Amino acid sequence: MYCYDEYDQKIVDERVAQYRDQVRRRLGNELTETEFLPLRLQNGLYMQVHAYMLRIAVPYGMISSRQMRMFAHIARKYDRSYGHFTTRQNIQFNWIKLEDTPDILTDLASVQMHAIQTSGNCIRNITSDEYAGVAQDEVVDPRPFAEILRQWSTFHPEFAYLPRKFKIAISGGKEDRAAILAHDIGLSVTKNAQGEVGFRVLVGGGLGRTPIVGNEICEFVPWQHILTYVESILRIYNQFGRRDNKFKARIKILVKALGIDEFRRMVEADWADIKDGPGTLTAEEVARMASFFTDPNYEILPDHDSKLNEFKVDNRNFSNWMLRNVKPHRVPGYAIVVLSVKKPGNAPGDVTDVQMDAIADLADRYSFGEMRITHKQNVVFADVKQSDLVELWQEVNKLELAAPNIGLLTDMISCPGAEFCTLANARSIPLAKLIAERFESLDFQHDIGEITLNISGCMNACGQNHIGNIGVTGVEKKNHEEWYQIAIGGAEGNDCSIGKILGPSFTFFQVPQAIERILQVYLRERIDEGERFIDTVRRIGHQPFKEHVYSMDYEDEPGQSGDGERSVTPAEYVVPFYSPRF
Incomplete structure (x- = not known):
């Protein structure tokens, strides 16, 4: 993975020193909160419901064991012994004291990390495919280009104050695993008919209040010109994007207003002036960056391990884990x-300091000391010997990170919601807990098969609810009662789509009942067990789901529902889900 040079380290160290003085002045009342606000946001520090939240950048999700141990240290010393993995492949800590933040950033700088541009109206953390470099379907490894984009965008003077935050994702496989169609700019590294490397460029995607699937602005930009092309997109956005209304300030609104053809014309006119300028990439620079992402010392191994197959036959839990949590590698024998951070009953994405230390140790033993945080809030070991899988499974099972549910119903994405976020209308994590408990049967989940369920506590869609096969959104809190909309038909990947709202909203305890009725329609209507939920929705449409979901009364309080499902003990939900950590 990329290692800082003297310039990187100097930039980060100087930023920490600047920020330390800014905090000193704020604590001494030399700066008002209004004056301090943009300064802390530039360093990833938010004020939330109970405390400050610090979001730390993990560029394109890659992290070393040393850096993971630093997260564990921060969780123990400065937080409440846990951290939360986010959908931008970052980590955030929710119980931070302002006076501690300069020391935290100093600690992070010692392991080549920072919190720069994890907030504010700037280019945010570059995200990518969590299987980059090892996926069997990979056309071009996107990581060198992701790092080039990171360096180019960090402290870019022209784009330090954009109309709104800006998100870029890059993928290099035949299958998009980075949700590039749901980003301000989505990049797919590919090859043309002549075998030349270049980029398919998408623009104007995004979720939030106005969810839109991105448009193709250019089918093929040669790799030499990708920085200048992206720069021209940002220059047009910076010049013409709205600044009078933050809800209409994202680039997707500008692209929609102008139309993709006119927006393309404006970008290409600007690009003509800078295409061959200083931002043009050279073969030497790309090769230098690629040198940081060379293969580890793979051994020559057989493609199949006979003992592994025997253990799968004898152990159903291991067999399920192999089916859901283990993916094919491009190198034989690996x-x-x-690692599932979605054990039913736990908050999606939350990892304790003990787990983080143990994950770092396991990465050293089994995956060359590296791992990846995914935009689905899990952790990936990219390079595990097949002969080590049984032993690794036993280890992660002890850590409660071996739930065999990747891609299944309980592998939910969830934002922190109203427990923490001042913007949220409703709770997300307790709802995820309630849903997970209702559907925790693995037999049932395997019967349902591949499905995504995403939850956001408000319309900002940090939980990516619009591209979940089932998306749940907190829309209102009135008279101490939370209300949620449910949409179906969303999807990410190559065939990205935005979910369609079924109808009127549901209360907190009605949501799991409604999801069960949605699943009943799917099980009734699917052609066979091989037809995925999203395929059934697209084939039969929303109406059969809507009719069934709204055809019966709902139980508004914990207890026996009208459909005869298991009862829920009210005491389970009187205390907030995070109460042990308050």
């Missing part, structure tokens, strides 16, 4: 392993 596998990609996904």
Whole structure:
């Protein structure tokens, strides 16, 4: 993975020193909160419901064991012994004291990390495919280009104050695993008919209040010109994007207003002036960056391990884990392993300091000391010997990170919601807990098969609810009662789509009942067990789901529902889900 040079380290160290003085002045009342606000946001520090939240950048999700141990240290010393992995492949800590933040950033700088541009109206953390470099379907490894984009965008003087935050994702496989169609700019590294490397460029995607799937602005930009092309997109956005209304300030609104053809014309006119300028990439620079992402010392191994197959036959839990959490690797004898941070009953994405230390140790033993945080809030070991899979499974099972549910119903994405976020209308994490408990049967989940369920506590869609096969959004809190909209038909990947709202909203305890009725329609209507939920929705449309979901009464309080499902003890939900950590 990329290692800082003297310039990187100097930039980060100087930023920490600047910020330390800014905090000193704020604590001494030399700066008002209004004056301090943009300064702290530039360093990833938010004020939330109970305390400050610090979001730390993990560029394109890659992290070393040393850096993961630093997260564990921060969780123990400065937080409440846990951290939260986000959908931008970052980590955030929710119980931070302002006076501690300069020391935290100093600690992070010691392991080549920072919190720069994890907030504010700037180019945010570059995200990518969590299987980059090891996926069997990969056309071009996107990581060198992701790092080039990171360096180019960090402290870019022209784009330090954009109309609104700006998100870029890059993928290099035949299958998009980075949700590039749901980003301000989505980049797919590919090859043309002549075998030349270039980029398919998408623009104007995004979720939030106005969810839109991105448009193709250019089918093929040669790799030499990708920085200048992206720069021209940002220059047009910076010049013409709205600044009078933050809800209409994202680039997707500008692209929609102008139309993709006119927006393309404006970008290409600007690009003509800078295409061959200083931002043009050279073969030497790309090769230098690629040198940081060379293969580890793979051994020559057989493609199949006979003992592994025997253990799968004898142990159903391991067999399920192999089916859901282990992915094929491009190198014979190796596998990609996904550690599930979605054990039913736990908050999606939350990892304790003990787990983080143990994950770092396991990465050293089994995956060359590296791992990846995914935009689905899990952790990936990219390079595990097949002969080590049984032993690794036993280890992660002890850590409660071996739930065999990747891609299944309980592998939910969830934002922190109203427990923490001042913007949220409703709770997300307790709802995820309630849903997970209702559907925790693995037999049932395997019967349902591949499905995504995403939850956001408000319309800002940090939980990516619009591109979940089932998307849940907190829309209102009135008279101490939370209300949620449910949409179906959303999807990410190559065939990205935005979910369609079924109808009127549901209360907190009605949501799991409604999801069960949605699933009943799917099980009734699917052609066979091989037809995925999203395929059934697209084939039969929303109406059969809507009719069934709204055809019966709902139980508004914990207890026996009208459909005869299991009862829920009210005491389970009187105390907030995070109460042990308050």
